[in-house]
Amino acid sequence: MQETTIAILGAGAWGTALANLAEANGHKVRLWSRHGTETLEAVLQNAQIVLSAISMKGVRDVALQVKSCPLSPETIFVTATKGLEPQTTATPSQIWQAAFPDHPVVVLSGPNLSAEIQQSLPAATVVASNITTAAEKVQLIFSAPRFRVYTNPDPLGVELGGTLKNVMAIASGVCDGLKLGTNAKAALVTRGLTEMVRIGNFLGAKTETFYGLSGLGDLLATCNSPLSRNYQVGYQMAGGQTLTNVLANLPGTAEGVNTCQVLMQLAKQQNIYMPITEQVYRLLQGEVTPQQALDELMLRDIKPEYH
Numbered sequence: 001m002q003e004t005t006i007a008i009l010g011a012g013a014w015g016t017a018l019a020n021l022a023e024a025n026g027h028k029v030r031l032w033s034r035h036g037t038e039t040l041e042a043v044l045q046n047a048q049i050v051l052s053a054i055s056m057k058g059v060r061d062v063a064l065q066v067k068s069c070p071l072s073p074e075t076i077f078v079t080a081t082k083g084l085e086p087q088t089t090a091t092p093s094q095i096w097q098a099a100f101p102d103h104p105v106v107v108l109s110g111p112n113l114s115a116e117i118q119q120s121l122p123a124a125t126v127v128a129s130n131i132t133t134a135a136e137k138v139q140l141i142f143s144a145p146r147f148r149v150y151t152n153p154d155p156l157g158v159e160l161g162g163t164l165k166n167v168m169a170i171a172s173g174v175c176d177g178l179k180l181g182t183n184a185k186a187a188l189v190t191r192g193l194t195e196m197v198r199i200g201n202f203l204g205a206k207t208e209t210f211y212g213l214s215g216l217g218d219l220l221a222t223c224n225s226p227l228s229r230n231y232q233v234g235y236q237m238a239g240g241q242t243l244t245n246v247l248a249n250l251p252g253t254a255e256g257v258n259t260c261q262v263l264m265q266l267a268k269q270q271n272i273y274m275p276i277t278e279q280v281y282r283l284l285q286g287e288v289t290p291q292q293a294l295d296e297l298m299l300r301d302i303k304p305e306y307h
């Protein structure tokens with residue numbers, strides 16, 4: 001493939017891993033960090049692809065900064081952030097698309113624990129866009145013998161899969177931390193997926209997308225791995241630590257903590273039933289202990305499975 005110039009914004013764990021993948025494929029990669037010496041304008045110069053791996057809290061601010069820099073009209077934006085904006089409930093791709101209405105925006109999301117990808121362990125991901133040619137271009141840039149990239153036409157569904165599973169990963173960490181067993185974990189993850197589909201459908205995502213790599217796939221990865229920061233939040237809180245303590249010692253970002261707050265706001269406004277999210281929220285707020293959250297979930301009124 002022809003060499004592409006790529007600007008990667010966010011030099012954290014995920015931005016760095018994606019930079020390494022593109023570089024190994026022979027592309028010209030410039031990595032930008034707000035703490036680095038290179039200006040955003042210099043990093044963006046002649047970029048054909050601008051990929052953001054910024055934590056949710058920085059996305060809008062960085063998008064505004066990018067807006068003030070010169071860009072080619074052909075530039076494709078790729079977003080790899082997994083979160084929701086508190087004030088607006090917007091997804092990262094919605095923020096990028098609103099800032100750059102005339103550019104294609106591609107979502108990159110999947111079961112991609114960065115530490116494993118940095119070790120070149122095999123993994124797969126999804127690139128999704130309303131503009132198929134843009135998704136196919138990004139697919140070619142990142143595809144590698146140990147990194148299999150699929151395209152998908154439901155960017156919102158792909159993005160929400162990666163975002164909503166973070167809350168379930170916190171719940172799974174609690175489940176393992178309390179040593180509740182394999183049956184409990186299977187029930188939690190499966191009902192968690194049902195909850196993700198319910199919220200996702202409300203927000204406009206397709207059901208089938210949640211059964212693919214970016215939904216079920218990422219749910220399995222993060223609900224079962226101590227490498228997941230979100231899982232670690234739940235696991236360590238089940239061990240008696242406070243949220244403040246856990247976050248102070250966590251390497252990197254656990255987006256599920258903020259996502260959970262945004263979802264509860266939405267659930268209350270729109271009357272959407274999110275029992276697992278609600279218990280994770282109450283745990284994070286310090287309103288219930290992990291054991292009480294479990295009791296609340298198990299002692300709800302009994303009901304049909306598909307309801």
Ligand SMILES: NC(=O)C1=CN([C@@H]2O[C@H](COP(=O)(O)OP(=O)(O)OC[C@H]3O[C@@H](n4cnc5c(N)ncnc54)[C@H](O)[C@@H]3O)[C@@H](O)[C@H]2O)C=CC1
Pocket residue numbers: 010011012013014015033034035053054055056057058059061062080081082083112113114115251252253255
């Ligand atoms: N690490 C992983 O395995 C994966 C992470 N992600 C997602 O990618 C995003 C980034 O995750 P990580 O790289 O792991 O986090 P990280 O904490 O290692 O890095 C976050 C990056 O965002 C930058 N940032 C934060 N706030 C900013 C602001 N206000 N302005 C400018 N830059 C700002 C930080 O300086 C840092 O470069 C998250 O949304 C995460 O959910 C997605 C897939 C895999």
Ligand SMILES: O=C(CO)COP(=O)(O)O
Pocket residue numbers: 082110111112113114162166169218221222227228229230231253254255
């Ligand atoms: O999204 C991820 C893997 O796909 C990373 O998970 P954590 O953010 O929980 O570490």
